[in-house]
Amino acid sequence: MRSIIKTSVSAAAVLVAAILLLMLGTTPAAAADDVSILxxxxxxxxxxxxxxKLHGLTDHNRECVDNEYVRACVQPYGDVFWLRDDEWDAIDVRLWWVDLDSKRWGVCQSAEGYGDWARCDKNLTNGHLVKWASSWYEDGEWQFSPVQYITI
Structure with a gap:
């Protein structure tokens, strides 16, 4: 009887930990902080x-990259970064960016789930060149799209 209770408690603890990770939008490994690709x-x-933040895609002009895992777009008018997760894997997707004319750089991360558009609304300086790439988790490591450039 004790072994059944012990097994049940262990299984419940694993289940609770998994649910907490999903609720917090946690992604695998902090290795994605290495954006040397940029x-x-x-x-x-x-x-x-x-x-x-979850938001319906607007009609403004934007430049996009996509693959079977993520669709990412940069909209120069309004300085908006768009992400859509195209994989049913419960892992977030990211858009890494660097303003090449300033010291600003960062990441826009979506935990909104499969098929939903989400956006980060930035306030970048007009006329600046931005280098960017999307990223997704596959086969135990973060993958990156080809690097893109856009003038804001």
């Missing part, structure tokens, strides 16, 4: 982090 000598303390 080729920018950034200071970690300068990183801007924003949770993307």
């Amino acid at each position: 080729g920018y000598d950034h200071k970690p303390e300068d990183r801007e982090f924003n949770w993307a």
Whole structure:
């Protein structure tokens, strides 16, 4: 009887931990903080982090990249970063960006789930060149889209 109770308690603890991780929008490993793909000598303390907020996609012009895991767009008018998670894996997707004409850089992360558009509304300086890439978690590590450039 004790072994049944012990097994049940252990299973319940694992289930509670898994539910908490999903509710908090936690993603695997902090390794995604390494954005050397952007080729920018950034200071970690300068990183801007924003949770993307659920929002319907608007009709403004934007540049996008997509694959089977994530669709990411940058809308220069309004300085909006868009993300849509296209994989049923319960792992967040990200858009990393660097303002090449200032010290600003950061990540827009969406935990909104499969198929929903979410956005980060930034206030970047007009005329600045922004380098960006989307990222998703696959096969135990973070993957990045080809790097894109856009003038805000």
